[in-house]
Amino acid sequence: MRCPYCFHDETSVIDSRDTDEMQITRRRRECLKCKKRFTTYERAEMVELFVIKKDGRREKFDRGKLKGGILKACEKRPIPLEKIEKLTDEIERTLLKREKTEVKSTFIGEIVSKKLYRLDPVAYVRFASVYRDFGDINQFKKEIQEMLKRRKK
Ligand SMILES: [Zn+2]
Incomplete structure (x- = not known):
């Protein structure tokens, strides 16, 4: 996961929670380089339809x-x-x-x-x-x- 601010590709997850919608997981991340925080919504790989x-x-x-x-x-x-x-x-x-x-x-x-x-x-x-x-x-x-x-x- 790339930091949207400095594009560094190492971040740590500081909080993770599943939303009830569409198996989406909301993660709060922190960039290991610039220390800025951002949120990602990650969707689990879904069944081929x-x-x-x-x-x-x-x-x-x-x-x-x-x-x-x-x-x-x-x-x-x-x-x-x-x-x-x-x-x-x-x-x-x-x-x-x-x-x-x-x-x-x-x-x-x-x-x-x-x-x-x-x-x-x-x-x-x-x-x-x-x-x-x-x-x-x-x-x-x-x-x-x-x-x-x-x-x-
Ligand atoms: Zn960064």
């Missing part, structure tokens, strides 16, 4: 991609970045908790849809329109009408 795409292709699960999709759906919506980060974490955790090495992209799509549905209707519709691949405008209209009905209840 593969995503099975609609066409059967297999791709390594990419948290960045997941977050990118959510960010895109939430573009210009009044949603703070930290909420998007939290949402991404929750989804990632759900996937890793299944303890399976493969997950269908449609399954991920369903989870993201559900979360966005609760978060922001516009983001939800945007996401659903890409992920469900609405073939025609009527199908899309139907989806929105159903959503509005559900929201009124």
